[in-house]
Amino acid sequence: MAPCEHTSRVAPADLWCHCRLDFDLAVVSIEDGQGRPTQREEELVASSVIVERNVEVPMRDATLTRANVFRSSGGGRVPTVLVRTPYSKDAVLGQTTTLDPFRAIDAGFAVVFQDVRGRFESDGELAIFEEATDGVDSIAWVAGQPWCDGNVGMTGSSYLGLVQWLAAAQRPPSLRTIVPINIGRPPYMHELCYASGGIFKLGYVLWLISQFFGPETARRRVSAGRADSDEIRRVLGASDHVEDLARWRPLPTLPLFLENPVAEWYEAAIRDDAASGDDPDALSEHFAKIDLPVLNVGGWYDYFLPGTLTNFTRMRENVGLEGADNEQRLLIGPWDHMLNSRSAEYDFGFAAGAAAMDFTGYQLAHFSHFLNADTKRQALLPRVRIFVMGENVWRDEEDWPLKRSRPEAWYLQRNWRLSTERPAADERPDHYLYDPAEPAPTLGGAVGLPGLVQGINVGPHDQRPLEARPDVLVYTSELLRRPFEVTGPLNCTLYAATSASDTDWIVRLCDVHPNGASRIVAEGTLRARHRNGAGRSSAVRPGGAERYEIAMAATSNVFLPGHRIRVDITSSSFPYLEPNPNTGHRLGEDGTDEIVPALQTIFHDPARPSQLLLPVVPR
Incomplete structure (x- = not known):
């Protein structure tokens, strides 16, 4: 194992977690200066969980990415869930869309949270839509660790779902299943930037530039001496003036984009001009490469819902995958992109929430079936589970779209x-x-x-x-x-x-x-x-x-x-x-x-x- 910055038998600092230990549900705050865990809780975590921070994960071109590894202190080789994120591996815990690693450990898994190339603790430059080879290398690294039994699954939302699809299309031998949450279908550039029918998603692209790509990329440029701190201030301040930015014409001359570290990406999005759209041949070619079961997760108010549903139906039609029709699963809640079930004006009720329906438990049931040996497998999840708004109830179905409609x-x-x-x-x-x-x-x-x-x-x-x-x-x-x-x-x-x-x-x-x-x-x-x-x-x-x-x-x-x-x-x-x-x-x-x-x-x-x-x- 490559040297790591920190190895501990307690959860790392600056994280919120919900830990199920000794069959008790204990809420443990590990945030410095407030709500320290009790001595008993510290003892429970220390006796059962090992957390290794900033473990080096090398890519084939020798670029070093870094990951946090959560595993049981009991030893043995167990199936492992990999989460590859551009949003900081140290910040994802506690989010609604994130698998709870402590419950996963209790269920017999290890969990790895990795910063993708060019983000936060990982070296290199971010290469959006070129995550396929890094995904394959990361899966191989996880499968080869002494605490992994060689069976790997993946989960994560949005970009974290995108990297799953890109890796799965390469057919890495140790990847057994994926759980992409709120992500569209290929070609991903098109669905990121264009609404159905070819209208440019201006506000969303402004978010990509000003809040996703911009701040971390600008920080790296300043650290490397390639820019000054004013660049960060310009990028961070851009989202305070959304309507002013959005009214700028012609679009390609917007100063924020001309000065932004990812200007080339933005220009490519504009040049696309919805020309690619839906290419049935390209879709068929993409899904024919993927030969594993998928739990697709989406929300009725997520902007990637059309792609999520396309991914499910196309995988069920995938003639190149034996048993594909029986192994694909779909979960749709009344959620937005962050799996929220309430807006500023309306609440679908307690049962609608991802926490209330136990989204972590739902994922663990899926992983238990496809990552464990036959003797440890749980039963398959329902093929389709949807939230029916208006009546505000969950309902299981056998197909999508519903044949009886x-x-x-x-x-x-x-x-x-x-x-x-x-x-x-x-x-x-x-x-x-x-x-x-x-x-x-x-x-x-x-x-x-x-x-x-x-x-x-x-x-x-x-x-x-x-x-x-x-x-x-x-x-x-x-x-x-x-x-x-x-x-x-x-x-x-x-x-x-x-x-x-x-x-x-x-x-x-x-x-x-x-x-x-x-x-x-x-x-x-x-x-x-x-x-x-x-x-x-x-x-x-x-x-x-x-x-x-x-x-x-x-x-x-x-x-x-x-x-x-x-x-x-x-x-x-x-x-x-x-x-x-x-x-x-x-x-x-x-x-x-x-x-x-x-x-x-x-x-x-x-x-x-x-x-x-x-x-x-x-x-």
């Missing part, structure tokens, strides 16, 4: 009605003016934004402030008399015209409560020029009616008696999505003086029946 069309009607009846012959279109200089603000849903702006904007927010705007059209059903369940992927067929040569369409499904609150359930987006699919972008004819198929995020929601179903239509969500300048030019080419307003027309007549197709579960 039935598509039901709900049509836009005159007088702002939403109905299962087809439109009448004398229906007239509705109009609104979309001005990119005054875009509708982001308010809830599955969004990603910098800093505190994210915390106050994610989840099932009341849409009434937006619905009062003149650039948002609102269609509402009659009062529901019985429970109405919608579970599965949604789709909107929108017949529309614009006075511009390009524009955006945003469609939202909302649950209107008896008190009038209009809570967003799901959303779909489409940049008009991408209406024909990936690689077939074309300008629209100004004033001409077009049929747009808008794929919306999946959901599971019961509209309760006394509630109403609502559809909102608009063209912007700022700053999460880049406001379309309506010029038809490629992303980043337009200055402030070039953007133009667009008159939008929504048709709902017999020949052009705009509709929302809902996956209804019979009751």
